[in-house]
Amino acid sequence: MHRLNPDKLYHSKWTAAEPANGEKHFIVIELIRDDDEHVVQVMLQAVLTKRSFTLAWRVLQDDTRWRIGWQ
Secondary structure, eight states: OOOGGGGGOOTTTEEEEEETTEEEEEEEEEEEEEEEEEEEEEEEEEEOOOOEEEHHHHHGGOOOTTSSSSO
């Protein structure tokens, strides 16, 4: 498990541990916050295809699914 500060995830780079559809490298393009201004989700964008999707930021802590940086 990675220890992450959710407020510092903006523009961070990630590599999918198991790439799908030719999408391996991603960048965080948006932090989605709740009413108390806590980060609850991030929007990731695939570098190659520009496809975007959201997921709970805590999923990025799972090193079986995500790796920090572009590897």
